[in-house]
Amino acid sequence: MNYSLTPSIPRPGPLPELxxxxxxxxGDAGTRPDGLERFLIRGGFQVTEAAYPPSxxxxxxxxxxxxxxxxxxxxxxxxxxxxxxxxTATRFSGAPVIVLVADGGADAVADxxxxxxxxAMSTPVHFGELRARIDADLRLRRDMHxxxxxxxxxxxLFDIFQDVSATLRADEIFQTLVRRVGQxxxxxxxxxxxxxxxxxKGRVVAVYENPAIRDLRVELxxxxxxxxxIRTERPVIIHDVHDHPLFETIRKRWLQQEIExxxxxxxxxxxxxxxxxxxxxxxxxxxxxxxxxxxDVAFANTIAQAAARVLENEERRAAIYRRQISAGVTxxxxxxxxLDGLDRRLRDEFERARRYSLRFAxxxxxxxxxxxxxxxxxxxxxxxxxxxxxxMMQREIRAPDFVARYGGDEFALILPETDAQGGRQFVERLxxxxxxxxxxxxxxxxxxxxxxxxxxxxxxxxxxxEDLFTQVEAALDRGKKSAPDRIGIAGEx
Numbered sequence: 001m002n003y004s005l006t007p008s009i010p011r012p013g014p015l016p017e018l019x020x021x022x023x024x025x026x027g028d029a030g031t032r033p034d035g036l037e038r039f040l041i042r043g044g045f046q047v048t049e050a051a052y053p054p055s056x057x058x059x060x061x062x063x064x065x066x067x068x069x070x071x072x073x074x075x076x077x078x079x080x081x082x083x084x085x086x087x088t089a090t091r092f093s094g095a096p097v098i099v100l101v102a103d104g105g106a107d108a109v110a111d112x113x114x115x116x117x118x119x120a121m122s123t124p125v126h127f128g129e130l131r132a133r134i135d136a137d138l139r140l141r142r143d144m145h146x147x148x149x150x151x152x153x154x155x156x157l158f159d160i161f162q163d164v165s166a167t168l169r170a171d172e173i174f175q176t177l178v179r180r181v182g183q184x185x186x187x188x189x190x191x192x193x194x195x196x197x198x199x200x201k202g203r204v205v206a207v208y209e210n211p212a213i214r215d216l217r218v219e220l221x222x223x224x225x226x227x228x229x230i231r232t233e234r235p236v237i238i239h240d241v242h243d244h245p246l247f248e249t250i251r252k253r254w255l256q257q258e259i260e261x262x263x264x265x266x267x268x269x270x271x272x273x274x275x276x277x278x279x280x281x282x283x284x285x286x287x288x289x290x291x292x293x294x295x296d297v298a299f300a301n302t303i304a305q306a307a308a309r310v311l312e313n314e315e316r317r318a319a320i321y322r323r324q325i326s327a328g329v330t331x332x333x334x335x336x337x338x339l340d341g342l343d344r345r346l347r348d349e350f351e352r353a354r355r356y357s358l359r360f361a362x363x364x365x366x367x368x369x370x371x372x373x374x375x376x377x378x379x380x381x382x383x384x385x386x387x388x389x390x391x392m393m394q395r396e397i398r399a400p401d402f403v404a405r406y407g408g409d410e411f412a413l414i415l416p417e418t419d420a421q422g423g424r425q426f427v428e429r430l431x432x433x434x435x436x437x438x439x440x441x442x443x444x445x446x447x448x449x450x451x452x453x454x455x456x457x458x459x460x461x462x463x464x465x466e467d468l469f470t471q472v473e474a475a476l477d478r479g480k481k482s483a484p485d486r487i488g489i490a491g492e493x
Contacts (some may be wrong), residue, residue: 020044020045020046021044021045021046021066021067021138022045022046022048022063022064022065022066022067023040023045023046023047023048023065023066023067023068023069023134024047024048024049024050024054024065024067024068024069024092024095025037025040025047025048025049025050025069025071026050026051026052026054026068026069026070026071026086027051027052027070027071027072028051028052028071028072028073029049029071031071031072031073031100031102032071032100033071033100033123033124033125033127035127036069036125036127037049039127039131043131048065052070052072052082053082053085064091064092064093064095065092065095066095066138066141067095067096067097067098067134067137067138067141068086068092068095068096068097068098069097069098069100069134070082070083070086070097070098070099070100070117071099071100071102072099072100072101072102073101073102073103074101074102074103074105074108074122075103079101079108079111079112079115080111080112080114080115081115083097083099083111083112083115083116083117084115084116086116087115087116087117087118088116094141095141096118096119096137096138096140096141097116097117097118097119098117098118098119098120098121098130098133098134098137099112099117099119099120099121100120100121100122100123100125100130101120101121101122101123102122102123103122103123105122106122108120108122109121109122118137119133119137121133146295174192174205174206175206175211175214177192177206177281177303178190178191178192178206178207178208178281179208179211180303181208181281181283181299181300181303182208182209183208184299185283185290185292185296185300186289186290187208187283187284187285187289188209188284188285188286188289189207189208189209189282189283189284189285189286190207190208190209190282190283190284191204191206191207191208191213191282192204192205192206192271192279192280192281192282193205193218193223193226193279193280193282194278194279195220195226195230195277195278195279195280196230196276196277196278197230197231197276197277199220199230200219200220200221201217201218201219201220202217202218202220202223202226202279202280203215203216203217203218204216204217204218221250222250223268223282224246224247224249224250225238225246225266225267225268225282226268226280226282228246228268229268229269229270229277229280230270230277230280233270233272233277234270235267235268235269235270235297235301236266236267236268237265237267237292237297238265238266238267239264239265239291240264240265241261241263241264241265241266262286262287263284263285263286264285264286264287264288264289265284265285265291265292266282266283266284266285267282267283267284267292267297267300268280268281268282268283269281269282269283269297269300269301269304270304271304271305271308272305272308273308278308281300281301281303281304283300331390331404331405333383333386333387333390333405334386334387334389334390334391334405334411335387335390335391335394336390336393336394336403336404336405336411337402337403337404337405338404338405339404339405339406341404342402342404342406342412342414345402345404345414346362346414346465346468347465349402349414349416350457350464350465350468353416353457353458358416358417359417359418359419359456359457359458360414360415360416360417360418360456360457361413361414361415361418361419361420361422361423361454361455361456361457362412362413362414362415362423362454362455362456362457362468362469362472363412363413363415363423363426363427363452363453363454363472364406364410364411364412364413364452364453364472364473364475364476365393365410365411365412365413365427365430365450365451365452366409366410366450366451366452366476366480367385367386367389367409367410367411367448367449367450368448368449368450368451369448369449370382370385370386370408370409370448371409373385373441373442373448377441377442381441384439384440384441385439385441385442385448386405386409388437388439389411389448390403390405390411392430392433392434392437393411393413393430396426396429396430396433397413397415400416400417401413401414401415401416402414412472413426418456419456420454420455420456420489420490420491420492423452423454423456423489424452424454424485424487424489427450427452427454427487428485428487430450431450434447434448434450435447449486450486451476451479451480451486451487452476452479452486452487452488453472453473453474453475453476453477453478453479453487453488453489453490454472454475454487454488454489454490455468455471455472455475455489455490455491456490456491459471459490459491460491471490472490474488474490475488475489475490476488
């Protein structure tokens with residue numbers, strides 16, 4: 001399967017917020033131009049004053065300023081050192097520094113600029129010119145942040161693409177996407193929910209904070225943002241769920257049931273498959289989390305549309321499966337390929353590996369004591385166990401892998417680019433999955449035991465595709481008789 005991470009899907013528009021830049025006035029108020037603070041406040045800035053050196057307590061909420069205006073006398077011998085301290089202070093997060101030098105000339109302005117100031121002016125200061133310089137410095141800072149975010153986004157997308165390329169199963173791809181977005185933005189909650197217009201329930205297929213959740217049914221009435229995103233087929237961005245009208249009904253329920261909710265913001269990004277909404281990429285933050293920015297939401301939307309490509313590929317694979325059923329090349333009981341399909345695929349894989357010097361493994365898995373299940377619980381119970389095993393193996397294999405029903409109680413798998421050890425690991429992983437699975441016909445804690453045989457190609461005694469069956473059946477027999485882990489490997493004694 002080919003999963004593209006560069007869809008041409010429109011990104012959500014900018015967040016509806018009014019940006020009020022924070023300016024910190026530092027230095028001796030006596031050297032500051034009269035009326036400067038009033039001028040800046042009228043200009044729409046949030047202004048805070050502090051003596052030199054400023055401390056964290058001088059800023060509301062300890063948020064770093066967007067720009068620092070430092071007033072100092074030209075004759076102050078420490079001018080250069082103080083400017084350098086402000087320009088390099090980590091507590092200001094690289095905010096540009098504009099120095100206003102009282103009664104100073106060109107030499108003092110030059111000293112301030114050489115010490116690291118973004119800008120410098122000598123008094124008397126023309127407020128119109130100062131405002132133009134502030135706007136220019138803030139615009140430059142914004143452009144630098146956007147460029148840095150663009151590089152960060154590119155690197156993140158590249159890393160995610162690498163992860164997805166190495167993980168070909170759909171459920172693992174969903175888990176990779178939510179994990180990477182959750183980690184990138186420090187989210188408390190990030191998940192992918194499958195649903196559609198008109199449905200009152202959704203199926204959670206991946207959760208960042210709890211990777212064990214892979215198939216959880218949820219009532220959508222508890223998530224009005226998801227319902228709204230599916231209904232309108234547009235991104236839903238809510239900064240504060242405690243005062244947004246969309247959450248009015250659910251807030252009443254929280255109050256009635258005395259539920260303490262610390263959710264702060266919510267984002268629901270619809271995912272489209274063949275023109276229809278098929279799911280939602282769902283983000284929530286709690287009080288104290290970093291606030292999601294416009295570019296964060298846009299990045300998450302890019303990932304959401306990558307998830308759409310996964311769903312589209314899954315739909316195509318399901319369509320191929322339905323055609324295989326109708327063509328008689330799929331075993332109806334287990335949903336795996338038929339014996340004829342296995343024979344054709346093995347010959348194709350053998351020829352490909354021989355021609356291009358590749359490797360693959362053939363694994364045969366025997367369900368131990370299936371006859372006992374049939375005798376104790378009936379043939380239908382045994383068939384249901386086989387059906388569940390077949391479904392589990394289909395979920396566990398990668399896209400290039402192939403699984404077929406080999407006999408009455410046996411399955412065969414072709415695992416490209418896999419050696420004998422990789423075949424053994426697949427069987428061990430399948431056993432672990434069985435231990436966590438409940439078979440309704442067998443009861444809690446009771447699972448069918450498995451024996452396996454593995455042969456890897458190239459193999460010195462395999463000259464034809466038929467030789468692979470000879471070797472793997474002999475390995476399966478050794479697994480039943482002598483192998484301590486009941487996994488026989490062709491070539492091992």
